[in-house]
Amino acid sequence: MNHGELEPDPLDAGLNAMRARLGECPGASALADFAAGSLPSEEAERIGAHVSLCGICDSLVERLRSFDEPAAGNPPGWADAEGHLRARVFPRPRWQTMLLHPAMAYGLALAAVVVAIVPRRHPAPATPPAATAIAMESVRTIDLDLTRGGEDPRFAVGPGDKFLLLSFVIDIHPALHYTASLDGGPMREVVSTDGKGNFALLFSRDLLGAGRHRLAVAELDPGSGKTERRFEFAFQL
Amino acid sequence: MFLRDAIVAEDVAADVFLKTFVGLRVQYRPQHFKPWLLTLAKHQCINHVKQAVERLRGGSADGLDFARPGDPTVAIDIESVLGHLPAPQRIAIKLFYVNRYSYEEIGEIQGWTSKEVKSHLQNARRRFKLLWDRAAQGTET
Numbered sequence: 001m002n003h004g005e006l007e008p009d010p011l012d013a014g015l016n017a018m019r020a021r022l023g024e025c026p027g028a029s030a031l032a033d034f035a036a037g038s039l040p041s042e043e044a045e046r047i048g049a050h051v052s053l054c055g056i057c058d059s060l061v062e063r064l065r066s067f068d069e070p071a072a073g074n075p076p077g078w079a080d081a082e083g084h085l086r087a088r089v090f091p092r093p094r095w096q097t098m099l100l101h102p103a104m105a106y107g108l109a110l111a112a113v114v115v116a117i118v119p120r121r122h123p124a125p126a127t128p129p130a131a132t133a134i135a136m137e138s139v140r141t142i143d144l145d146l147t148r149g150g151e152d153p154r155f156a157v158g159p160g161d162k163f164l165l166l167s168f169v170i171d172i173h174p175a176l177h178y179t180a181s182l183d184g185g186p187m188r189e190v191v192s193t194d195g196k197g198n199f200a201l202l203f204s205r206d207l208l209g210a211g212r213h214r215l216a217v218a219e220l221d222p223g224s225g226k227t228e229r230r231f232e233f234a235f236q237l
Numbered sequence: 238m239f240l241r242d243a244i245v246a247e248d249v250a251a252d253v254f255l256k257t258f259v260g261l262r263v264q265y266r267p268q269h270f271k272p273w274l275l276t277l278a279k280h281q282c283i284n285h286v287k288q289a290v291e292r293l294r295g296g297s298a299d300g301l302d303f304a305r306p307g308d309p310t311v312a313i314d315i316e317s318v319l320g321h322l323p324a325p326q327r328i329a330i331k332l333f334y335v336n337r338y339s340y341e342e343i344g345e346i347q348g349w350t351s352k353e354v355k356s357h358l359q360n361a362r363r364r365f366k367l368l369w370d371r372a373a374q375g376t377e378t
Contacts, residue, residue, distance in 0.1 A: 011369075014315045017307025018335050028283035032276065052316050055331030055338070056290055059347060060283055062324045063239045067279055074271070082270050085261060139258060165255070177292075188248070191288075193259065202255045222292065 018053050025057050026050060035064035139202070144168035144215060144233040152212060154236040157205070164203045166215055170231050172197040177220045183213055190217070212236050239282045241348025249285050253278045286346070293342050318368045326361035333358060 026034070026047050033039045034047045051057045140161040145168055146153045157164065172178065172192055179187040180201060193200050201215075217231040240246045256277055319327050325347075332338045332346065340354045349357070 011311065011315065013308035014311030015307075015334050017309045017312035018315065019337075020307050021309075021312070022335065025287065028280040028287070031283055032279045052320070053331070053335055055328050055333075055336045056287070056346065058324075058331055059328045060286060062328065063282075064279060067239055067275075067282075078271075085257065165258075189288075189292075193255075200255060200259070202251050 021049075022053050023050060025054060031057060031060055032064060035061045035067075139163040139165050140205075141165045141167055142235065144235060146235075152234045152236050157208075157210075157237050162205050164205055164208055166201045166203065166233075167199065168215075168217075168231075168233055169198050170217065170219075173219070175222075176228060177222050179218050179220060181216045181218075182207065184216075187218065208237055210237050240285065245285070249278075249281055252285075253281050256281065290346060293338070293345060314369075314372065318365060318372060321368055322361055322364055325357045326364060329354065329357035330361045330365065 025031075030039070030043070030047055034044060034051070037044075039047065047057075051061055138158075138161050140155075140157055140163070142155050142164055144166055170178075174195075178190050178192070178199075180190045180199075181187045182203065190199055190201060192198055199217075213235055215233040215235075217233070218227050219229040219231075220227055240249060253274075257274060260277070319330060322330065328347070329343060332343045333340075338346065340351055340358075343349065344351055344354045347354070
């Protein structure tokens with residue numbers, strides 16, 4: 001092996017000793033805590049010893065150091081974003097749910113029309129109409145395990161559904177990699193959300209128009225690059 | 238910035254969104270939302286880089302050949318000198334000599350062009366030699 005100037009004999013022996021001590025890289029959580037300086041001293045020492053040897057972990061720690069900088073202060077719209085997320089995840093009280101029901105929306109719209117017309121007949125002090133626009137993005141879950149019956153099931157998607165979450169479960173092997181392709185598009189690596197074979201892939205609604213769609217999942221052996229198995233999920237929107 | 242590729246960053250952002258959506262119900266605490274989200278994003282970014290590194294090697298980076306004997310004393314000296322190099326040079330040296338990645342692989346890991354990889358390694362070698370010689374002279378005198 002010739003690595004140029006850096007490897008005359010004593011250095012080579014030193015590098016070998018470094019490689020021998022390299023060991024396994026710490027997990028994401030430990031590394032992030034190390035970079036933040038929030039680990040107990042003994043643990044910090046152990047991870048620091050690894051980082052001083054390992055180029056990958058050294059690089060990750062360097063990147064983590066600049067990770068917090070852009071997050072100083074809240075970005076624009078932060079409070080709204082948190083509020084929207086919370087609203088979507090946690091159920092609303094019954095009275096709020098009723099207010100957002102389509103029937104209630106039609107009722108309110110009708111009432112607004114009546115209110116707008118009636119004052120012309122019976123003039124009253126004018127009040128400006130309140131412009132109410134409820135912009136609610138939502139994630140629609142499509143359970144692809146339903147597609148295994150043979151027929152392509154049809155899923156109803158509303159205009160407010162900005163994202164589609166395609167969920168499915170397959171029998172996975174930890175040593176193998178998985179890729180997915182939507183409607184013959186590029187294959188992208190996918191990872192089981194729980195490590196047990198449950199997958200949840202998020203797609204923008206713009207990518208999935210009305211009609212038939214096909215999600216193809218391939219199981220690959222990273223060593224040989226060979227496709228071991230293929231799974232196909234066909235569905236309609 | 239962390240991932241050094243806009244398309245990869247979009248993929249990871251989608252994963253973070255998904256995990257946020259799934260995890261919020263269980264882990265949401267109003268006063269801790271921002272740090273929690275930041276931690277989630279950090280972990281997702283780290284895991285993404287590690288998975289990319291594993292793919293380069295076709296598995297774990299462990300199991301290197303340690304047949305030749307090492308010298309722990311020299312190793313400590315090397316680590317000490319490496320500590321004085323600027324981050325890109327230090328990382329380039331470690332990735333090449335300790336982790337044993339090729340120029341091309343280092344470029345992929347770091348998001349550097351092949352020219353940048355060569356430049357960082359050349360500068361690192363030059364600086365390392367300078368510091369190494371200076372340290373050796375210091376111990377001799």
